[in-house]
Amino acid sequence: MRYFMYFSYDGSKFSGYQKQPSKKTIQGELEKALKKINSNKTVSVHASGRTDAGVHALNQAAHFDLDKEMVPSKLMCSLNSLLPESIYIKSIEKVNDDFHARFNVKAKEYIYKINMGEYNPIERDYVFQYNKRLDVVEMERAMKYLEGEHDFKSFTKAEEEYDSTIRTIVQTKVIRDVRNVNLVVLSFLGTGFLRYMVRNIVGVLIEIGEGKRKSEDIIKILNAQDRTAAGKTANPEGLYLKEVLY
């Protein structure tokens, strides 16, 4: 029986999504809990993709197979009772055996939170503490150049091997908060993302916001198809996997 679930987690409490020996990871915790439910037989959890250490998820998606049939709502309760409080299963449903949480993804939305105001110790694991003003209008202009199908080779890890580094960003936007003018949320909706792609894009956007680069420079960086053309990888704590659409 194949099950599909949406879940959220606090990335600051884990060494990333992917299972690693003797480290606390989200996949590791999920598989440990599911093994107990599955009569002590190993269960493999297949997520829509991994997230790096410190990156959060509001709606991560995954599928897994169990030997027995279970009522999804009961399975969800059992799982939540076995998991640490930093992971929460939001929904579970039965799916066909040919459904795959990674291969069937239609689109994903990532958001990146930046605090341009004073350093705030309370949100230091949840919002990137840039703590200086940024030219957000110029950053938004640069984001618009990224919309559409592009080769994002400049924005992925240099050593990473991909069949293709072409991806499509469907929509970008900047979300401002009237209550907190110092909070900037950058949103990226795309059909697929390369490893470190959002954080490498945000790294360049921050340089644009600082005035070190112009918004049009992002086109040159794309065209260079070279990681060294971009800038620093932005910190993980500002990044959230917001939605996975099928």
Add this chain to the structure above:
Amino acid sequence: MRYFMYFSYDGSKFSGYQKQPSKKTIQGELEKALKKINSNKTVSVHASGRTDAGVHALNQAAHFDLDKEMVPSKLMCSLNSLLPESIYIKSIEKVNDDFHARFNVKAKEYIYKINMGEYNPIERDYVFQYNKRLDVVEMERAMKYLEGEHDFKSFTKAEEEYDSTIRTIVQTKVIRDVRNVNLVVLSFLGTGFLRYMVRNIVGVLIEIGEGKRKSEDIIKILNAQDRTAAGKTANPEGLYLKEVLY
């Protein structure tokens, strides 16, 4: 030389404000850092009041004396560089020797954050996860009954000894967030607060929001002048010391 500072901290990272042997506390960290600055001579930090374990501060206030005169901006930088990232000094100024951060307080504002929506693992140390609907209108009505001068004996720790348990709540309000209808923020501005007073009030307000008590019941609880007339103490993680006014 007497100095006065405002500072913020993430209460989830400490065993409360007040110094305790072999525990990580906010006062302990401040005094440890100040001792280094004060040529290894002990410095006592006098805050506007303590906060309990898990309670946060957006603008806590304190004074302390140093043997030498220092430029406040430089002192602030030294202190921030010595402190853990979960405490942040926001401002420091010189004050007269007769200024006292506790005795001179004119008013304090506390806020309490409640999530009525789905459990969110990312905010579990920062917003009380009630995760069910509450009748916020009825809660707000009850809060209004608390405005003015009252004997808040029913809302403090039973064993606590006070000369007087009479305090004045100047203003209460409920702050809603148009972006997140499930977040409720209760605000209490008062000239002084007893120990556990806000959390004990919120405990009763939640029962009112659940429909277990009516808004007018809060008057009976006040009049009873007995801790057992109130309800449970609300969790610490939702509480923030927002402002201290002099």
